[in-house]
Amino acid sequence: MTNVSYRTINVDGVKVFYREAGSPDKPKLLLLHGFPSSGHMFRDLIPLLADRYHIIAPDLPGFGQSDLPGRGHSFDSIAETIDRFTEIVxxxxxxxxxFDYGAPTGFRLAVKHPERITAIISQNGNAYEEGLSEGWNPIQAYWQDASEENRNALKPFLEPESIAWQYTHGAPDIAKVSPDGYSLDSFYMTRPGAVDVQLDLFGDYKSNVALYPAFQTYFRTHKPRFLAVWGQNDPFFLPPGAEAFRRDIPDATVKFFDTGHFALETHAVEIAAAIRDFLG
Structure with a gap:
């Protein structure tokens, strides 16, 4: 049995909730979740790695049990808070x-502090335009015209049916996908103000795409140890986005799994094994 601790700390006025497991004298592993989830998405992965690593999985600001900020929430502010969080812990x-939103968060940290990063594992965490599917078209329309009409057109992405679809689409057997994850995500989406925060982040995602060249420069310059573990049936982040990492990091390892966006829901054991082999 793995002992997981559930903690909350204050990061410059922002309450950040996190999961922690493993001995502090082991190599450190930071897990960054994506939309619309929380650190709960790592519930199956953490026990498979905690014997070898000191693991911390925060809920990003605006998600899960962490504080819900006001309007104007951005990926820059998320990264700034998580940067300070890593220093405090x-x-x-x-x-x-x-993963997903965790990628532009983690890549910002790597660009800012390359000396702190020992390795990167990207699970459907994109940094190349060829990785963006047509599923991004409604969101890109909002980038180009931040009208109320385009903003309201994105609200269906936040409905329970859509959140569940993100978990089940592309999975080889949806009976293997626990409803706990998407049900919890839908519950957190009912917090007052949560919808507007998520719509703001949809609009700000264009800042991540604008930073793709900077992320790629970091990859080419520092050549971090890199593992991509990708649900190949992801409706948002396509396999070419995973293959593209090799363009800047020729020694990167890329592994595909027959599943969708939330690959850990069906392939946590396989992904954990790949991580153990990769990190050594």
């Missing part, structure tokens, strides 16, 4: 696992 050098 003593993560001075660490490997980082990034």
């Amino acid at each position: 003593g993560f001075d050098r660490y490997a980082v696992y990034v």
Whole structure:
């Protein structure tokens, strides 16, 4: 049995909730979740790695049990808070696992502090335009015209049916996908103000795409140890986005799994094994 601790700390006025497991004298591994989830998405992965690593999985600001900020929430502010969070919890050098929104968060940290990053694992965490599917078209329309009409057109992405679809689409057997994850995400979406925060982040995602060249420069310059573990049936982040990492990091390892966006829901054991082999 793995002992997981559930903690909350104050990060410059922002309450950040996090999960922690493993001995502090082990190599450090930071897990960064994506939309619309929380650190709960790592519930199956953490026990498979905690014997070898000191693991911390925060809920990003605006998600899960962490504070829900006001309007104008951005990926820059998320990264700034998580940067300070790592300093407060003593993560001075660490490997980082990034997924979805966790990718532009983690890549910002790597660009700012390349000396702190020992390795990167990207699970459907994109940094290349060829990785963006047509599923982004409604969101890109909002980038180009931040009208109320385009903003309201994105609200269906936040409905329970849509959140569940993100978990089940592309999974080889949806009976293997626990309803706990998407049900919890839908519950957190009912917090007052949560919808507007998420719509603001949809609009701000264009800042991540604008930073793709900077992320790629970091990859080419620093050549971090890199593992991509990708649900190949992801409706949002396509396999070419995973393959593109090799363009800037020729020694990157890329592994595809027959599942969708939330690959850990069906392939946590396989992904954990890939991480253990990769980190050594």
